[in-house]
Amino acid sequence: MIKVGIVGSGAMGSGIAQVAATAGHEVVVLDANPQALQKAATALAATMAKLVEKGKITAEKAASVTGNISFVSDIQAYAGCGLVIEAIVENLDVKKKVFADIEAVAGADCILASNTSSLSIASIASVCKAPGRVVGIHFFNPAPLMELVEIIPAVQSDDATVAAAKALIDSWGKKTVIAKDTPGFIVNRVARPFYGEALRIYEEGVADMATIDWAMTQLGGFRMGPFTLMDYIGHDVNYVVTETVFREFFYDPRYKPSFSQKRLLEAGWLGRKSGRGFYNYAEGATLPEPAKNEALGQEICNRVLVMLINEAADACFLNIASREDVDIAMTKGVNYPKGLLRWADEIGIATVVERLDALYHTYHEDRYRCSPLLRKMAAEEQTFFA
Ligand code: NAI
Numbered sequence: 001m002i003k004v005g006i007v008g009s010g011a012m013g014s015g016i017a018q019v020a021a022t023a024g025h026e027v028v029v030l031d032a033n034p035q036a037l038q039k040a041a042t043a044l045a046a047t048m049a050k051l052v053e054k055g056k057i058t059a060e061k062a063a064s065v066t067g068n069i070s071f072v073s074d075i076q077a078y079a080g081c082g083l084v085i086e087a088i089v090e091n092l093d094v095k096k097k098v099f100a101d102i103e104a105v106a107g108a109d110c111i112l113a114s115n116t117s118s119l120s121i122a123s124i125a126s127v128c129k130a131p132g133r134v135v136g137i138h139f140f141n142p143a144p145l146m147e148l149v150e151i152i153p154a155v156q157s158d159d160a161t162v163a164a165a166k167a168l169i170d171s172w173g174k175k176t177v178i179a180k181d182t183p184g185f186i187v188n189r190v191a192r193p194f195y196g197e198a199l200r201i202y203e204e205g206v207a208d209m210a211t212i213d214w215a216m217t218q219l220g221g222f223r224m225g226p227f228t229l230m231d232y233i234g235h236d237v238n239y240v241v242t243e244t245v246f247r248e249f250f251y252d253p254r255y256k257p258s259f260s261q262k263r264l265l266e267a268g269w270l271g272r273k274s275g276r277g278f279y280n281y282a283e284g285a286t287l288p289e290p291a292k293n294e295a296l297g298q299e300i301c302n303r304v305l306v307m308l309i310n311e312a313a314d315a316c317f318l319n320i321a322s323r324e325d326v327d328i329a330m331t332k333g334v335n336y337p338k339g340l341l342r343w344a345d346e347i348g349i350a351t352v353v354e355r356l357d358a359l360y361h362t363y364h365e366d367r368y369r370c371s372p373l374l375r376k377m378a379a380e381e382q383t384f385f386a
Pocket of ligand 1: 007008009012013031033036086087088089090091094115117118138139140141
């Protein structure tokens with residue numbers, strides 16, 4: 001079994017280390033900040049103790065996972081690794097430097113991977129002497145619990161690198177999907193309208209946020225409403241992802257961020273973690289009640305859902321991922337109640353196109369343009385899946 005190196009012992013690095021060590025690999029975790037390393041070691045021990053206490057794993061297994069991981073400060077520890085996964089700060093210049101440094105110590109057959117959510121794998125790989133060995137391996141938070149992993153080949157990646165990375169991560173019990181090296185990959189791209197269209201509906205005054213959240217959970221079957229979810233993720237993360245995706249897509253209006261969310265970020269109302277976001281989380285604060293108007297709720301739900309389906313269909317149209325992988329990504333990466341393309345089949349693609357066209361006719365905004373794939377499929381009476 002290969003030795004696995006992890007760079008960065010924050011939320012993602014330590015979670016990925018736990019996954020690799022649980023699969024039986026020897027793992028070395030490096031961080032530039034000794035306190036972060038110490039914190040990760042303490043947190044790992046506490047997680048293992050909790051899993052044993054809950055009866056999820058045996059004491060022997062916990063000891064073997066802990067024993068498999070060493071926390072190091074010397075980059076030479078990567079010599080002999082078969083795979084190094086980088087999970088440091090989301091900054092291209094810092095990542096480039098780290099990749100060049102790692103390549104200088106890692107063996108020629110070592111795969112170098114980045115867990116970046118928003119940077120291009122091609123730009124990271126460009127600093128390596130052998131860019132063919134670089135690939136994106138994008139885990140979701142928390143890595144030990146979330147089954148989905150996006151594998152992102154860069155233009156430079158060798159086929160063998162991609163195949164080996166996919167096979168290895170599959171062997172860790174994860175579900176891998178292959179995504180093109182484009183902004184947001186699959187999940188962070190296709191999910192944008194869940195936030196963006198809900199914000200637009202709210203800004204137009206069609207409904208308040210409690211009613212939108214109620215519609216999406218009670219009528220749509222989503223686990224959390226968009227406003228609750230944005231507060232949960234934190235506006236420092238969720239807003240920044242939206243803004244990055246918008247910019248990286250050369251300002252396609254479909255991804256345009258909203259002022260309502262930007263102002264929350266500017267105010268420091270980051271969501272649950274700061275006690276205030278769209279909702280007030282202070283003790284004793286009363287939460288707003290939804291209107292629970294079924295007709296209005298259904299209208300909201302239909303509008304957000306067709307925008308999500310449009311995004312999923314367009315990702316297929318532009319060959320970002322296969323139909324199967326788009327549906328797997330959204331059910332396993334963000335726990336959607338159904339795959340969006342299967343959902344489109346259920347609603348009927350002609351109906352989806354009709355609803356999108358109605359939005360387009362109302363607003364005359366490019367944001368509501370229907371994917372050519374949906375239009376073609378509706379005309380030919382096709383479905384996404386047999
Ligand atoms: P974090 O801030 O929790 O941890 C980053 C760690 O990297 C810190 O401990 C820091 O000391 C260390 N670090 C920074 N520069 C370093 C360097 N030059 N060498 C070694 N260590 C260095 O960050 P988090 O949330 O774990 O994110 C890491 C990466 O994973 C980012 O690229 C992020 O975009 C991506 N990601 C984050 C997700 C999330 O939900 N937090 C989900 C999926 C991907």
